[in-house]
Amino acid sequence: MAKATTTFTCNACGASSTKWSGRCDACGDWNTITEDTPLSAGPGAKSIGAKRGNALHITDLSTEEAPPPRTLSGMTELDRVLGGGLVPASAILVGGDPGIGKSTLLLQAAARFAQNGVKTLYVTGEEASAQVRMRAQRLGLNDAPVQLAAATALRDILTTMETEKPQLVIIDSIQTMWADTVDSAPGSVSQVRAAAHELTSFAKRKGVSVVLVGHVTKEGQIAGPRVVEHMVDTVLYFEGERGHQFRILRSVKNRFGPADEIGVFEMTGAGLAEVANPSALFLSGRGAPSPGSVVFAGIEGTRPVLVEMQALVAPSPHAQARRAVVGWDSARLAMVLAVLEARCGIPFTGLDVYLNVAGGLKISEPAADLAVAAALLSAREDAALPAETVIFGEISLSGALRPVGQTENRLKEAQKLGFTTALSPSGGKPGGAAGMTLNQFSDLTGFVGDIFGAG
Ligand code: TYD
Ligand code: MG
Secondary structure (H helix, E strand, O other), rough: OOEEEOOOEEEOOOEEEEOOOOOOOOOOEEEOOOOOOOOOOOOOOHHHHHHHOOOOOOOOOOOOOOOOOOOOOOOOOHHHHHHOOOOOOOOOEEEOOOOOHHHHHHHHHHHHHHOOOEEEEEEEEOOOOHHHHHHHHHHHOOOOOEEEEOOEEHHHHHHHHHHHOOOOEEEHHHOOOOOOOOOOOOOHHHHHHHHHHHHHHHHHHHOOOEEEEEOOOOOOOOOOOHHHHHHHHHHEEOOOOOOOEEEEEEEEEOOEEEEEEEEEEEOOOOOOOEOOOEEEEEEHOOOOOOOOOOEEEEEEEEEEEEEEEEEEEEEEOOOOEEEEOOOOOHHHHHHHHHHHHHHHOOOOOOOEEEEHHHHHHHOOOOOHHHHHHHHHHHHHHOOOOOOOOOOEEOOOOEEEEEEEEEHHHHHHHHHHHOOOOOOEOOOOOOOOOOEEEEEEEOHHHHHHHHHHHOO
């Protein structure tokens, strides 16, 4: 018979071990290890096999059930990221840096859902009710029929949910919640996990939608939203640069819709405003064509988005040249640089390389490879690309260009915004964007030779 084992978890990094120690082996923090309290089976629980359970109710995969009804908030950007509105009895995690605008977003969303007839309860564990009311006033939302409560005790919140029967509950934030069944401080891994478990299982049981707000934290300190990602149906991250007014709500997991969908907002003096045409916004700061600047025709989720990619290449004063990236993957940059060097004979040794995606967007598509390569070359050769040109395509290690998906959507968006030419891998068809000139290349060497007369 298997022995019931007690596990110990580090409150800083979440690593688990079988014995207690003063210092966590994984992250090296002191006094962070606590005994894990199992949620159901207590210490000494018998092995499962010892007692017969009930036979499972087994079905097949066919269904007559209609897809779950969805409720729209009326904030188009939010509804799309949710996969077409709010699904009843779902659990949603909204993560993001402190101060990025999560509370603002969710207060606005709560007000919109409430105005659409969804009974909504907003529980704040971070601010006093008066502070939330003041924010509501600033946002012009005082009249919205949102129920507001300031609380951190999980037991009280669950009781209130039981009696008030809201259809949507917003918990701001999960790190401030405190379950009296768990013997550790609010914000610790065990508390966050226990609170999220109680709230999500309540959501499933009673058909309530629950939104959990989670601060992304610097390593160490307190538990970040990652520890609850697997418990919820949908994980959204609210991203953006503090200094920029753009905010991007991105779905990284969604059991009820496509992942990687984005919603774009702008932080204004009166809260978050939706940005219906992000391409126009991302390109709005662009002046005359300049070396190092190119426009990438990307796809975010189901939507085409044009963004400016900027590169700066300069002789390095350091022994080891710098590579700095904002908004893209630095490993991917290293790969593009290596391919340029190995396949096209264009070295970047001794040169500092800076790459920036304008507007605070984070791009993860491999389709951006060719745009990055073009920005790097344009900066290195100090030669601006013609205006009205967009670029997309994936670069393989052999230096070949691989076609990417949704060529037609990319081109249509580019055409809509006044672009006339696209540089892309061979193979794609303009489809509905027949007015665009397509310059296609099968490998990077051909591209470099044609566009920059080098290579
Ligand atoms: P907040 O929603 O409190 O962030 P979070 O909950 O993610 O910690 O937003 C904080 C920032 O947003 C704050 O610095 C002020 C700014 N803000 C505006 O610019 N306009 C507004 O209308 C509101 C309400 C906030
Ligand atoms: Mg907040």
